[in-house]
Amino acid sequence: MIHEVDEGLRGLVLDEALAGTGVDVSFEAPTRDWAARRNAPTVNLFLYDIREDRSRHFQGRIAERDADGQIVAWHDAPHFFALSYLVTAWTNRATDEHRLLAALLAGLVRYDELPAERLTGSLAALRLAVPMTVAAPPGEGRALADVWTALGGDLKPSLDLVVVAPVSPRRTLAPPPVRERAVRVSDTAGVLADHLTRTAATRRQESGGAGRDRPGSGPGHRRRGHRDEHR
Numbered sequence: 001m002i003h004e005v006d007e008g009l010r011g012l013v014l015d016e017a018l019a020g021t022g023v024d025v026s027f028e029a030p031t032r033d034w035a036a037r038r039n040a041p042t043v044n045l046f047l048y049d050i051r052e053d054r055s056r057h058f059q060g061r062i063a064e065r066d067a068d069g070q071i072v073a074w075h076d077a078p079h080f081f082a083l084s085y086l087v088t089a090w091t092n093r094a095t096d097e098h099r100l101l102a103a104l105l106a107g108l109v110r111y112d113e114l115p116a117e118r119l120t121g122s123l124a125a126l127r128l129a130v131p132m133t134v135a136a137p138p139g140e141g142r143a144l145a146d147v148w149t150a151l152g153g154d155l156k157p158s159l160d161l162v163v164v165a166p167v168s169p170r171r172t173l174a175p176p177p178v179r180e181r182a183v184r185v186s187d188t189a190g191v192l193a194d195h196l197t198r199t200a201a202t203r204r205q206e207s208g209g210a211g212r213d214r215p216g217s218g219p220g221h222r223r224r225g226h227r228d229e230h231r
């Protein structure tokens with residue numbers, strides 16, 4: 001998630017806020033060693049603080065859909081994390097740095113959230129807004145002077161950029177959609193008719209056989225009351 005926010009900010013700075021200026025963008029810590037290695041005008045976005053924003057809540061799962069609108073995965077309810085960036089400009093002259101900061105401020109303040117076209121990976125899959133604030137008063141426990149002290153560098157003018165990004169703890173693949181249904185139809189009427197026909201034939205055979213074998217029906221049997229003419 002963090003690297004996806006980095007890439008979104010990089011594109012926003014290079015393609016919009018500072019388009020055509022030819023400056024570099026770096027996410028490294030702006031220490032004295034880093035500053036000594038720099039050889040071109042650079043905008044530095046140093047991620048100095050990450051903390052959960054518990055004022056934001058989301059209930060239920062989120063469906064991830066493909067280009068055709070089919071659900072391909074489910075995401076558990078996300079948590080939201082505030083990513084705080086220290087934004088500074090680095091050139092050989094302070095006036096040039098101020099111009100870059102002014103252009104950055106004008107370009108970033110236009111957005112209340114990272115544009116949807118800048119979202120990639122899990123951020124794009126969740127399809128949730130990614131709020132963004134620039135140059136707002138730092139929250140409790142976030143003193144920028146302490147950041148510079150920890151970096152061991154000289155204090156410079158900077159912008160405090162905060163991006164609140166969602167993180168889903170689990171992604172579950174959805175079963176493939178049912179595209180065909182096979183229906184098996186049996187000719188129950190035909191089977192029943194065939195069964196009845198065979199049953200009737202069997203009964204006729206049994207009835208005929210029983211008539212031939214009844215006592216008194218054979219050729220040697222004389223009916224009662226019949227006189228023997230040859231006696």
